Amino acid sequence: MSSVAAITQRMAEIQSLVAPLDARPASSASALGTATLAAGPATGAAATFDQVLATQTAGAQAASTARNADGVPVDLARYGNGRIPTSALGTVDGTSWQMWAPAADGLSQLLAAARRDGVSIGINDAYRSYDEQVDMVRRKGLYSQGGLAAEPGTSQHGWGLAADLQLDGRATAWMQANAERFGFERTLSREPWHWEYTG
Numbered sequence: 001m002s003s004v005a006a007i008t009q010r011m012a013e014i015q016s017l018v019a020p021l022d023a024r025p026a027s028s029a030s031a032l033g034t035a036t037l038a039a040g041p042a043t044g045a046a047a048t049f050d051q052v053l054a055t056q057t058a059g060a061q062a063a064s065t066a067r068n069a070d071g072v073p074v075d076l077a078r079y080g081n082g083r084i085p086t087s088a089l090g091t092v093d094g095t096s097w098q099m100w101a102p103a104a105d106g107l108s109q110l111l112a113a114a115r116r117d118g119v120s121i122g123i124n125d126a127y128r129s130y131d132e133q134v135d136m137v138r139r140k141g142l143y144s145q146g147g148l149a150a151e152p153g154t155s156q157h158g159w160g161l162a163a164d165l166q167l168d169g170r171a172t173a174w175m176q177a178n179a180e181r182f183g184f185e186r187t188l189s190r191e192p193w194h195w196e197y198t199g
Helices: 003-023 026-031 049-065 101-116 130-140 169-182
Strands: 036-038 046-048 089-091 098-100 122-125 162-166 184-186 194-197
Touching (some): 162 169
Antiparallel strands (some): 089 098, 122 162
């Protein structure tokens, strides 16, 4: 189950627990102070709505970052490289570029932090569908033959995990010092612009 579907399902469960609280008379509800919900049979404790939601969100995020033996997020592996549905992609803030949703969020935070530090970083490329990967090979040649494109179906761009960035010297230095905080690493020595989300 995708992290979004898991969160949606859990929110519906939580809403069903909250509904009886909403139906109480105002005097009864105010006597509760902060509304409490049963955290579930596993804990046997009471928790606030925010605590339950935070716990469920953290669990969904942990599931979304789990990776298979090839290092591909389990949530993505089931779709196939270059075949990631729009529902699993997110848009990097202030751009039209898309990546796997957690990667897009990480890159959005990274770009905002760079801006706060007076560093400008642009994006040249991000998620590539399988057809776009085929076109890239046609235009740039295969990496294994001295070109710049991975074999279609093997690119980290096809998983929505890679972005090709516009970096000057100052931006490159900033990335080297800060990118890891946002889950990004430079993985291809021949391509200083290519950064991958490793979580």
